[in-house]
Amino acid sequence: MTEKQLSQAFELQRFAPSARLQAVIDASHKRTAARELSDDELDYVAAAGAPEQKPEEPKA
Numbered sequence: 001m002t003e004k005q006l007s008q009a010f011e012l013q014r015f016a017p018s019a020r021l022q023a024v025i026d027a028s029h030k031r032t033a034a035r036e037l038s039d040d041e042l043d044y045v046a047a048a049g050a051p052e053q054k055p056e057e058p059k060a
Contacts, residue, residue, distance in 0.1 A: 009021060013025065
């Protein structure tokens with residue numbers, strides 16, 4: 001499934017609950033919520049700003 005299709009399915013779940021879809025959501029959440037990110041994966045996380053963005057140097 002593409003990200004757009006997943007987003008639409010999760011949105012549909014809010015308005016028309018489905019036990020089958022909820023089971024898929026729960027299984028997905030269990031797989032991802034319980035593990036820590038690796039150092040390589042942390043490189044893609046940007047807490048503030050864009051990753052690897054160099055600060056602007058002050059103009060004199």
